[in-house]
Amino acid sequence: MNTPALAHRLSAEALGTFWLVFGGCGSAIFAAHVMHADDPVNMGIGFMGVALAFGLTVLTMAYAVGHVSGGHFNPAVTIGCAVAKRFKWKDVPAYVITQVVAGLLAGAALFAIASGREGFTATGNMAANGYGAGSPAGYGLMAAFLAEVILTAFFLIVILGTTDSRAPVGFAPLAIGLSLTLIHLISIPITNTSVNPARSTAVAFFNGDGAPMQLWLFWVAPIIGAAIAGFAYAALTGEHREGIDIEGERI
Numbered sequence: 001m002n003t004p005a006l007a008h009r010l011s012a013e014a015l016g017t018f019w020l021v022f023g024g025c026g027s028a029i030f031a032a033h034v035m036h037a038d039d040p041v042n043m044g045i046g047f048m049g050v051a052l053a054f055g056l057t058v059l060t061m062a063y064a065v066g067h068v069s070g071g072h073f074n075p076a077v078t079i080g081c082a083v084a085k086r087f088k089w090k091d092v093p094a095y096v097i098t099q100v101v102a103g104l105l106a107g108a109a110l111f112a113i114a115s116g117r118e119g120f121t122a123t124g125n126m127a128a129n130g131y132g133a134g135s136p137a138g139y140g141l142m143a144a145f146l147a148e149v150i151l152t153a154f155f156l157i158v159i160l161g162t163t164d165s166r167a168p169v170g171f172a173p174l175a176i177g178l179s180l181t182l183i184h185l186i187s188i189p190i191t192n193t194s195v196n197p198a199r200s201t202a203v204a205f206f207n208g209d210g211a212p213m214q215l216w217l218f219w220v221a222p223i224i225g226a227a228i229a230g231f232a233y234a235a236l237t238g239e240h241r242e243g244i245d246i247e248g249e250r251i
Contacts (some may be wrong), residue, residue, distance in 0.1 A: 004068050006094065012069035013095055014102040016061035020054070020073050021106035021202040027053035028127035028192075029114055051184030054193070059177025066173060070246045074196040075099055075219075080156040080226030084233055085242035086163075096198075103202030111206045126207035129194040129218045134210055137189040144191045145221050151183045152195040152225030160233045163246040194218040195225075 004012075027050050034044040045053070062071040070087065072078045075096040081087035107126070114120050128134065131144035139147075158179040162172040180195075187193045194200045200218035204211040234240045244250055 006091065009069040009091075010094060010098045012065035013072060013098045016058075016065055016069070016071060016073040017099045017102040017198055018106045019061050020057040020196070021103045021199055022109060023057035024050070024054035024199065025107070025127040025203055026110055026113075029110055029125065047188045048185065051181050051188060051193075054184050055177040055179075055181030057177075058180050059173050062173030062176060069095075071173070071176075073099060073198075074222075075198055076152050076196060076222035076226040077156065077159060079223055080152075080230040081160070081246055083227045083230030084156075084160055086160065086230075086244065086246050088245075099198040100201055103198035107202035107206050110203070122206050122208065124207065124209040126203040126211075127192060128203050128207035128209070128211035129192045129200045130211055130214050131191060131217065132214075134192075134214055135190060136192055139190045141217070145217060147187050147190045148194055148218065148221035149225040149228070151187055151193075152222040153229040155179055155183060155195055156226045156229035157233055159246065160229065160241070161237070161239070164239060164241055165244075166239075191218070195222050197222055 003009075027045060031045045031053075032047075032050050033042060036043055058071075058073065061073060065071065070081070072081070072095060078087060078092055078095045078099070082089050082092050111122060111126065114122065114125070131139060131141050135144060155176075159172075159176055161167060162175045183195055184193045187195075197219040200215055204215045234242065
């Protein structure tokens with residue numbers, strides 16, 4: 001199979017990242033907490049629904065366009081795969097820029113839709129990531145940092161393992177999507193779950209309320225976690241796939 005042109009791969013990354021932010025953050029903004037019009041009953045999807053929504057965005061787009069671009073949709077994934085020698089470093093800047101821009105476009109779309117409801121205030125209500133006062137349950141800086149590093153590292157391990165040609169064929173998107181769901185089930189109360197710098201950047205500036213000032217952590221921690229996994233995967237598992245990208249082609 002010939003590698004698609006870079007322009008097509010970047011288009012696929014843009015589509016996937018937009019859908020991840022729009023679907024995942026959108027579920028948190030619009031559907032997590034919805035009160036019944038007459039009864040004091042929350043009909044929203046809650047943490048579990050938001051976690052599932054993030055997993056479904058990755059699962060669906062990995063099947064839809066993952067064969068075009070590799071289905072990263074996340075700067076940490078791109079960097080982690082490059083560290084693992086499963087992706088070309090020369091393409092990393094283009095992927096990361098595309099992911100961030102697509103995420104911001106999705107954030108802008110969410111802001112525009114949310115602003116259509118009378119009384120909506122974006123400040124503190126755009127599903128931003130945070131620690132301390134920005135954490136849903138008040139977790140501090142070190143707790144947020146550790147959670148993001150560990151969870152991103154395991155996310156990369158799942159990606160690197162399930163995209164090995166010796167793994168069961170056709171199930172990688174399912175495993176990756178479910179792992180992202182599990183990650184959110186663990187960490188929504190801690191940081192609102194990032195493990196993806198593009199997702200964090202996408203809504204931070206629309207959210208305000210201190211989120212832009214805390215954004216550095218949601219770049220540094222996921223990239224560190226991804227790099228750890230990229231360096232360690234082959235040593236820990238004995239599976240050496242250096243020089244073969246996550247679509248199985250030699251790079």
